[in-house]
Amino acid sequence: MSTLVIAEHDNSELKPATLHAVTAAAQVGDVDVLVAGENCSGPTEAAARITGIRKVLRVDDPLYANGLAENLAPLVVSLAQDYSHIMAAATTGGKNVLPRVAALLDVAQISEITSIVSNDTFVRPVYAGNAMATVKSGDAIKVITVRTTGFDAAADDGGAAVIEDVAAGVDSGLSSFIGAELTRSERPELTSARIVISGGRGMQSGENFALLEDIADKLGAAVGASRAAVDAGFVPNDYQVGQTGKVVAPDLYVAVGISGAIQHLAGMKDSKVIVAINKDEEAPIFQVADYGLVADLFDAVPELSKELDG
Amino acid sequence: MKVLVAVKRVIDYNVKIRVKADQSGVETQNVKMSMNPFDEIAVEEGIRLKESGTADELIAVSVGPAQSQETIRTALAMGADRGILVETDVDVEPLGVAKCLHAIAEREKPDVIIVGKQAIDDDSSQTGQMLSALLGWSQGTFASKLSFSDDILNVTREVDGGLETIALKLPAVITTDLRLNEPRYASLPNIMKAKKKTIDRTTPADLGVDVTPRLTVISVVEPPKRKSGEIVENVSQLVDKLRNEAKVIQ
Numbered sequence A: 001m002s003t004l005v006i007a008e009h010d011n012s013e014l015k016p017a018t019l020h021a022v023t024a025a026a027q028v029g030d031v032d033v034l035v036a037g038e039n040c041s042g043p044t045e046a047a048a049r050i051t052g053i054r055k056v057l058r059v060d061d062p063l064y065a066n067g068l069a070e071n072l073a074p075l076v077v078s079l080a081q082d083y084s085h086i087m088a089a090a091t092t093g094g095k096n097v098l099p100r101v102a103a104l105l106d107v108a109q110i111s112e113i114t115s116i117v118s119n120d121t122f123v124r125p126v127y128a129g130n131a132m133a134t135v136k137s138g139d140a141i142k143v144i145t146v147r148t149t150g151f152d153a154a155a156d157d158g159g160a161a162v163i164e165d166v167a168a169g170v171d172s173g174l175s176s177f178i179g180a181e182l183t184r185s186e187r188p189e190l191t192s193a194r195i196v197i198s199g200g201r202g203m204q205s206g207e208n209f210a211l212l213e214d215i216a217d218k219l220g221a222a223v224g225a226s227r228a229a230v231d232a233g234f235v236p237n238d239y240q241v242g243q244t245g246k247v248v249a250p251d252l253y254v255a256v257g258i259s260g261a262i263q264h265l266a267g268m269k270d271s272k273v274i275v276a277i278n279k280d281e282e283a284p285i286f287q288v289a290d291y292g293l294v295a296d297l298f299d300a301v302p303e304l305s306k307e308l309d310g
Numbered sequence B: 001m002k003v004l005v006a007v008k009r010v011i012d013y014n015v016k017i018r019v020k021a022d023q024s025g026v027e028t029q030n031v032k033m034s035m036n037p038f039d040e041i042a043v044e045e046g047i048r049l050k051e052s053g054t055a056d057e058l059i060a061v062s063v064g065p066a067q068s069q070e071t072i073r074t075a076l077a078m079g080a081d082r083g084i085l086v087e088t089d090v091d092v093e094p095l096g097v098a099k100c101l102h103a104i105a106e107r108e109k110p111d112v113i114i115v116g117k118q119a120i121d122d123d124s125s126q127t128g129q130m131l132s133a134l135l136g137w138s139q140g141t142f143a144s145k146l147s148f149s150d151d152i153l154n155v156t157r158e159v160d161g162g163l164e165t166i167a168l169k170l171p172a173v174i175t176t177d178l179r180l181n182e183p184r185y186a187s188l189p190n191i192m193k194a195k196k197k198t199i200d201r202t203t204p205a206d207l208g209v210d211v212t213p214r215l216t217v218i219s220v221v222e223p224p225k226r227k228s229g230e231i232v233e234n235v236s237q238l239v240d241k242l243r244n245e246a247k248v249i250q
Helices: A017-026 A041-048 A069-080 A092-105 A209-219 A227-231 A297-309 B037-051 B068-078 B094-108 B127-135 B188-194 B235-244
Strands: A002-006 A030-037 A055-060 A085-089 A109-113 A115-118 A121-126 A131-137 A142-146 A162-165 A175-182 A195-199 A222-225 A252-256 A273-278 A291-294 B002-006 B009-011 B033-035 B057-064 B082-087 B112-116 B138-149 B152-159 B162-169 B172-176 B199-202 B215-221 B230-232
Touching: A002 A017, A002 A069, A002 A092, A017 A030, A017 A085, A017 A142, A030 A041, A030 A069, A041 A055, A041 A162, A069 A092, A069 B127, A069 B138, A085 A092, A092 A109, A092 A142, A092 B094, A092 B127, A092 B138, A092 B152, A109 A121, A175 B138, A195 A209, A209 A222, A209 A252, A209 A297, A222 A227, A273 A297, A273 B235, A291 B235, A297 B235, B002 B037, B002 B094, B009 B068, B033 B037, B033 B068, B037 B057, B037 B068, B037 B112, B037 B138, B037 B172, B057 B068, B057 B094, B068 B082, B068 B188, B068 B199, B082 B094, B094 B112, B094 B127, B112 B127, B127 B138, B127 B172, B138 B162, B152 B172, B230 B235
Parallel strands: A002 A030, A002 A085, A030 A055, A055 A162, A085 A142, A109 A142, A195 A222, A195 A252, A252 A273, A273 A291, A291 B230, B002 B057, B002 B112, B057 B082, B082 B199, B112 B172, B138 B172
Antiparallel strands: A115 A121, A121 A131, A131 B215, A175 B162, B009 B033, B138 B152, B152 B162
């Protein structure tokens, strides 16, 4: 058994999500990592240092600079015959390209697995995590996206895998990259942060998120939000935690002014410790919280900030 | 321009699902069913393309049991022109749905196909990408904005780091994210009018598509429950617990 893991990167850095996919892949056998990008020696070398990698396949070509699925999927398909499994982290990048790979291979995709029972049997959440399905694949090649919260990160040093250059394919001519508006932040990434503090509709405005940012900076935390807060325009889409946003499982998750809709719980209920601050004691968020504080967030959050200084 | 949208009949998003005692799946008997919310966004986008004069026909397709007709009827009441039901009692996987839609697309020759980015039952998030691959078309997944100019479609996508914009050559497959639009409710006169609109029926076999599942469901169980927590009195007690009991902050 051997797995090809599609690396997630921005041409300069390897994204931590890849390390979780590698851990999943290592459970079924040998692991090779594909780094397809442009001037992507940074992520290639980072991938080679991951513990337990057999080799890194590098495809350095402008065709792959922005991860366009129409170009990347045929490349993965051209390499697929050497592998029993193809995996990627269930990021927007992985979710964009892997179903295209699966369809070209005429196989099912198994989405967002959280554990591996055997080489062909996997566990995945369905219905926003309100049920866990164990499914067995009869396909020759298993195409899988990996939910990063289900697997620990592989060690990102200690390895010395060989790097093999692979020739680029041809341009599909179907799509091109125009530009990106990425959120710049000095804080840790939401999906890999040890502590996350999220705000909901109760925050009342985008400006009020400064209260949470203050706490986040004191704790080294990332800032997230519920769908309600994103829909209301308080914060950008990439803050969203939930069934259709990001799935996080930090050591500590602090939900502020979040009622706790099923769709939000789906994105954070595997956190180790959950704190809820809400003035409505009936809010469903309290049912999953380890520590609940029934209080007006506009009193409690500034007070929390002071306590953390003390 | 012709636009095709795919709509799935799923358990209503407000229903708290129940896992069957024999672990074979989730209880769907006597449970309220509705259109997948992301597919409502797809239908709405199709209607807006018609209203802006970009599109001249909107077709709603569903793959599923006979009752999926009601889901198509909802799309017609919102503003789709006609429907196609690919009827089957098989619990069709995304690959099978993509193959059925591929066959319909070959027949109808739409310029754009819009589908929800995921269905809220199996949370797969695959059908649009698979359909695009089978057709050999471009794909714009997790779309929050579409803008057409000639035969190019610019799509703004919600990605992990923020937003990105790509240009797609038409024809294209689009999958909708939450903030593409806010779907309308069907008005009573439109619900009445929708009853007169046609729904063609076909089957996967008629389309020459094998929808036999590739995955076998071994079991479906409830996730482990979190143990119930405690209500703290005040902020200083909270901080004390986090520092000294849970030991998650310094």
